[in-house]
Amino acid sequence: MATTALTAQIVLKWQNSFARLNRGQPGISGLLSFSEAWSIATAFLRPRDLADTTPSEHNMQDVRASFDILSRSKMLPMLLENFLEDMRKQLYLITRDINTMMSQYENTGDPQYIASLVYRLVEWFQAWSPIPELGYTVISAYKLAFQTHVFSVLPPSFSSGFKDLIASTFTLSYSTSPPSWTMGPSSSEVKTPPVRPDIPLWTAYDTLGLLDRYESLISSVCYEHIEAHVLETCTGKWGEPMLAPLREWMADKVVPWMIMPYARGARTAAEAQSMLQSVGSRFDFHVCKTLSDLRTREIFDIIIDYPDSLSALQDLKECLQRVDQRTQLVATLRKANKRRLLHPGADTKDILTQYVSIIRCLRIVDPPGVLLFKVADPIRRYLRERADTIRCIVASLVGDGESGDSLVDENEPIQPLQQMQVEDYTDPNWEPEPIDAGPDFRTNRPSDVISTLVSIYDSKDLFVKELQVLLAQRLLAITDGNYERERRNIEILKIRFGEAALQVCEVMLRDMTDSKRIDQHVQSHESLVLHPTIISRHFWPPLQTSKFIMPGQFKQIQDNYAKEFTAFKPDKRLHWLPHLGTISLEITLQDRTVSAEVPPLAAAFIELFSEKDTWTVDELVNKIGSIDRSSALKALATWVDLGVLKEDDNSQYKLLETADASGSGSRTAAPRPANIMEDAPAVLTVQQQQAEQMKVYWKVLHRGNAHKPRVTEFGPDTDDAEDCSGYDRTIEQLGAFMEAARREGLVTVKDGVWKLNRQ
Amino acid sequence: MKVVIKNWHAIAQWRWDTGSNDPDDADGEGDVCGICRVPYEGCCPSCKMPGDDCPLSALGECSHVFHMHCLLQWIGTAASKQQCPMDRRQWVTAERKVDSTRS
Structure with missing residues (x-):
C-alpha cells in the first residue's frame, strides 16, 4: 500500500527525469527532440558488418547535434551501455574473421596471414570506433571492450605467429621492395609509400594495443635476433675485435627498429633517446652477455690460437666488465683443461705450452690475475706430479733447437726470477685484491712466465740440476x-x-x-x-762409468796424448772415460774400404778383429775388460749392419775380408738380437742419480737384518733410517725407494711395515 | 784389414797428480782437502774455478796436501805456528816426485 509520502517521492523523481529530458522546453517538444537524437545516435554508433557495403549516410551535423542533446540530458552512459551491448551482439563477425585467418596461418605457418589479420582487426576497430567528440571515457571503454574480446578469442598459436611477424620486421625494415602484404589496406590511399615498410604494421599493433600486451614477447624476439646475429658473425672469429662492430650494428640496425616498439610518439630525437635509454642498455647488456657466453665456450681454443686470437680476448675483457661471467669462465676453462689437457695422453711440452698461453691470455682478460690463479691451480698441481716437467721447462729455457717454438717469448725482457712479494701497503697506487680473489690468492702481478713456471716447484735447485744434466x-x-x-x-x-x-x-x-x-x-x-x-x-x-781398456793403437794414442798433457800440465794427469765420445774410422778391407763413425766400444772391437778374424762374444768381452754383454752385442751389431762382420752360429763373429757374396752383407744378418736399446745417454739423469744414491741405503736395511735376525721390520716413521750418518732423504724419497724395492721383490709390505723378503 | 783412425773425440777427466794417489783408483771419490773438506779437484771456498785457478799446495813432508789457498790462509794465521793442520808437524814442502818421473 503506497503511502502518500512514497507517492510524492515517485512523482518527484518522475518530474525530475522529465525535466532532464525535456530540458525546460515548452510542452514535450524537448522530449521529442531527445527521442529523435537517441535514435540518430544509436543508428550512427551501431556496429556494422564490414561485409555490409551499403553506405550508411549520416549527416554529421545531425549526429553531433544529437550527441549534444544526449550529453545535455546526461544520457551518454545509457548510450554507451547500449552501444556496447550492440557491439557484443556483433562480435561474432570479428570472431569469424579471426578464425578464418588463424586457420590459414596454422595451415601455412606464414606470418603474412597474421599481418592481414592485424590489418583486418584494425579495420573492424576503426569502423566501429565512436567519434572522438564523445570523450575519452567512451573511447577507452570501447577500446577496452574491443581488445578484451579480441584477446579472448585469439588462439594460442597467435603468439608464435605474432613472434614470427615481429621477427620478420627486422629484415622488413631495411627491405626496399617489401612484399605487398605489409601494406595495410589504407596504404592504397597513401600515395607515397612510407619511409620504412614496417611502419604500418607497428601503427596497427599500437592501435590494437598489441604492443602493451606482448611487450615481453617483443623483447624476447629482439634478444633472439641479437643472439642469432652474434653467433653468426662472431663464432670462431677471433682475429678481429667484434664488440665494436656489434655495437655499431646495434646502432645502425637495431636501434631504428627499436624506435617503433619502444619510442612511439617521440617527437624529437632527444625524446626518443631518453625513451630508448633503459631498453637500449638492456639490449647492450645482452650483446655483451651473448658474446661473453660465446667466448667462454670457445675459450680453450682461443687460448690455443693465441696470439692470433688477441682481439677475441680483448672483447672478452670488455664484456666481462659489463657482465659478471667470471666464475663461469673459470669453471668452463677448468673443465676444458681437465678434459683436454690434463690427461696422460697429453705431452708435457704441450701442457706447458698451453699453460703459458693461458697465463698470457688471462693476463689480458684479467690483469690482476685472479682468474689465472684459479685456473692455473689444477694445472700446476698436475704438472708437479709429472716426472718430466722440469726437464721440459729446462729444455725450453735453453731453446730446444729443432722444436722451434720456445715457451719464452723472444721479445720478453730477461729478468731475474721473482720471489713472492709481500704486499707493500705504503705504495700510493696500492689497490685491494679483487673482490672474487680467494683467501690464498697471491698477488704476483708483474712476474714473468719463466718465474711462474719455476715457481711450480718450491725450489729452483731442481732446475739447476736438470739444467746441468742437459x-x-x-x-x-x-x-x-x-x-x-x-x-x-x-x-x-x-x-x-x-x-x-x-x-x-x-x-x-x-x-x-x-x-x-x-x-x-x-x-x-x-x-x-x-x-x-x-x-x-x-x-x-755423474757420467756413466765403465771400465774397459782400448786395445792396440787406440791405447797407444791415449798414452801418447796423456804424456803430452802431463808435459804441458805437470801436476795433472788424465783419466780417460773410454766408453764416451765418438771415433771416426776408415777400415780397409781386401775389396773395399768402409768409413764409419762409431762409439769407442765398437772401435775397440774392430781393432781386435785385426788380430784375428773370428771372435766369440765372450772372448771379446774378456779381452776388453768389464763391459756388459748387451752393450757388447750392440757394438758388434753396428759392424754387422755395416757388412764388416758376420754373425756365425754359436755367437761367433767373423770378419768379412771380402763382401759377403750371399746378398748384401748388411741385410743377411737375420733380425738383430733383441738388444737394440735406446742409446743410453752418457749423462745420468737426475732420477738415475738419486736412485744411485739411494742404493747406498740398501746396505742399511741389510745391516738391520743382521742386527735383528728374527724380525726385520722397518716402519716409515721409525728412526732406523737415521742409522746411516748423513742420511738426508725425505720420507717421500724413502717411500719411493722402498716401493721400488718391493717391486723388485726384495721386501714385502704389510700394515705400513716393510719386511725383508728372505727366501 | 787395416783400421785407420781419422778422428777421435774422447772424454777424459783431469786429476791432480798428488804422487800418493793410486793410479787405479779410477772412480773413487778422491781425497778431500783437509782444511775445507772439498775434493782436491774441486775448488776452495774462495775460488770459483777449479784447476789451474785453484791449485793444490805442493806436497808437504808429512805427505799431506791441501788447496793452495786453504793452506796459505792457514799458515798466515798466527795460531798455525807454521804447522801442518793435520799432524801439527812443521810444514815443510817436500821435493816433487813427479818431476823425476817425467822427461
Missing part, C-alpha cells in the same frame, strides 16, 4: 768446438737464476775452452787424431 749432454756431444749457443744460453739463464746457481755450468763451459786450448798445444807438439774434452769431474753431473 748442458752436459749437449757439451759432450759437441765435436766441432762450437758451443757458442750453449754459452749464450747460460748467460741468459744466469740473469734468471743468478750467477751463483750457475757457477757449475760456468766451470763446464770453461772446461770446454780449456780442452780446446790444451788440444791446440798438444797438437802443436805431436799431431794426434785424438781430440779429447777434458772435464773437471766434480763440476759435471
Whole structure:
C-alpha cells in the first residue's frame, strides 16, 4: 500500500527525469527532440558488418547535434551501455574473421596471414570506433571492450605467429621492395609509400594495443635476433675485435627498429633517446652477455690460437666488465683443461705450452690475475706430479733447437726470477685484491712466465740440476768446438737464476775452452787424431762409468796424448772415460774400404778383429775388460749392419775380408738380437742419480737384518733410517725407494711395515 | 784389414797428480782437502774455478796436501805456528816426485 509520502517521492523523481529530458522546453517538444537524437545516435554508433557495403549516410551535423542533446540530458552512459551491448551482439563477425585467418596461418605457418589479420582487426576497430567528440571515457571503454574480446578469442598459436611477424620486421625494415602484404589496406590511399615498410604494421599493433600486451614477447624476439646475429658473425672469429662492430650494428640496425616498439610518439630525437635509454642498455647488456657466453665456450681454443686470437680476448675483457661471467669462465676453462689437457695422453711440452698461453691470455682478460690463479691451480698441481716437467721447462729455457717454438717469448725482457712479494701497503697506487680473489690468492702481478713456471716447484735447485744434466749432454756431444749457443744460453739463464746457481755450468763451459786450448798445444807438439774434452769431474753431473781398456793403437794414442798433457800440465794427469765420445774410422778391407763413425766400444772391437778374424762374444768381452754383454752385442751389431762382420752360429763373429757374396752383407744378418736399446745417454739423469744414491741405503736395511735376525721390520716413521750418518732423504724419497724395492721383490709390505723378503 | 783412425773425440777427466794417489783408483771419490773438506779437484771456498785457478799446495813432508789457498790462509794465521793442520808437524814442502818421473 503506497503511502502518500512514497507517492510524492515517485512523482518527484518522475518530474525530475522529465525535466532532464525535456530540458525546460515548452510542452514535450524537448522530449521529442531527445527521442529523435537517441535514435540518430544509436543508428550512427551501431556496429556494422564490414561485409555490409551499403553506405550508411549520416549527416554529421545531425549526429553531433544529437550527441549534444544526449550529453545535455546526461544520457551518454545509457548510450554507451547500449552501444556496447550492440557491439557484443556483433562480435561474432570479428570472431569469424579471426578464425578464418588463424586457420590459414596454422595451415601455412606464414606470418603474412597474421599481418592481414592485424590489418583486418584494425579495420573492424576503426569502423566501429565512436567519434572522438564523445570523450575519452567512451573511447577507452570501447577500446577496452574491443581488445578484451579480441584477446579472448585469439588462439594460442597467435603468439608464435605474432613472434614470427615481429621477427620478420627486422629484415622488413631495411627491405626496399617489401612484399605487398605489409601494406595495410589504407596504404592504397597513401600515395607515397612510407619511409620504412614496417611502419604500418607497428601503427596497427599500437592501435590494437598489441604492443602493451606482448611487450615481453617483443623483447624476447629482439634478444633472439641479437643472439642469432652474434653467433653468426662472431663464432670462431677471433682475429678481429667484434664488440665494436656489434655495437655499431646495434646502432645502425637495431636501434631504428627499436624506435617503433619502444619510442612511439617521440617527437624529437632527444625524446626518443631518453625513451630508448633503459631498453637500449638492456639490449647492450645482452650483446655483451651473448658474446661473453660465446667466448667462454670457445675459450680453450682461443687460448690455443693465441696470439692470433688477441682481439677475441680483448672483447672478452670488455664484456666481462659489463657482465659478471667470471666464475663461469673459470669453471668452463677448468673443465676444458681437465678434459683436454690434463690427461696422460697429453705431452708435457704441450701442457706447458698451453699453460703459458693461458697465463698470457688471462693476463689480458684479467690483469690482476685472479682468474689465472684459479685456473692455473689444477694445472700446476698436475704438472708437479709429472716426472718430466722440469726437464721440459729446462729444455725450453735453453731453446730446444729443432722444436722451434720456445715457451719464452723472444721479445720478453730477461729478468731475474721473482720471489713472492709481500704486499707493500705504503705504495700510493696500492689497490685491494679483487673482490672474487680467494683467501690464498697471491698477488704476483708483474712476474714473468719463466718465474711462474719455476715457481711450480718450491725450489729452483731442481732446475739447476736438470739444467746441468742437459748442458752436459749437449757439451759432450759437441765435436766441432762450437758451443757458442750453449754459452749464450747460460748467460741468459744466469740473469734468471743468478750467477751463483750457475757457477757449475760456468766451470763446464770453461772446461770446454780449456780442452780446446790444451788440444791446440798438444797438437802443436805431436799431431794426434785424438781430440779429447777434458772435464773437471766434480763440476759435471755423474757420467756413466765403465771400465774397459782400448786395445792396440787406440791405447797407444791415449798414452801418447796423456804424456803430452802431463808435459804441458805437470801436476795433472788424465783419466780417460773410454766408453764416451765418438771415433771416426776408415777400415780397409781386401775389396773395399768402409768409413764409419762409431762409439769407442765398437772401435775397440774392430781393432781386435785385426788380430784375428773370428771372435766369440765372450772372448771379446774378456779381452776388453768389464763391459756388459748387451752393450757388447750392440757394438758388434753396428759392424754387422755395416757388412764388416758376420754373425756365425754359436755367437761367433767373423770378419768379412771380402763382401759377403750371399746378398748384401748388411741385410743377411737375420733380425738383430733383441738388444737394440735406446742409446743410453752418457749423462745420468737426475732420477738415475738419486736412485744411485739411494742404493747406498740398501746396505742399511741389510745391516738391520743382521742386527735383528728374527724380525726385520722397518716402519716409515721409525728412526732406523737415521742409522746411516748423513742420511738426508725425505720420507717421500724413502717411500719411493722402498716401493721400488718391493717391486723388485726384495721386501714385502704389510700394515705400513716393510719386511725383508728372505727366501 | 787395416783400421785407420781419422778422428777421435774422447772424454777424459783431469786429476791432480798428488804422487800418493793410486793410479787405479779410477772412480773413487778422491781425497778431500783437509782444511775445507772439498775434493782436491774441486775448488776452495774462495775460488770459483777449479784447476789451474785453484791449485793444490805442493806436497808437504808429512805427505799431506791441501788447496793452495786453504793452506796459505792457514799458515798466515798466527795460531798455525807454521804447522801442518793435520799432524801439527812443521810444514815443510817436500821435493816433487813427479818431476823425476817425467822427461
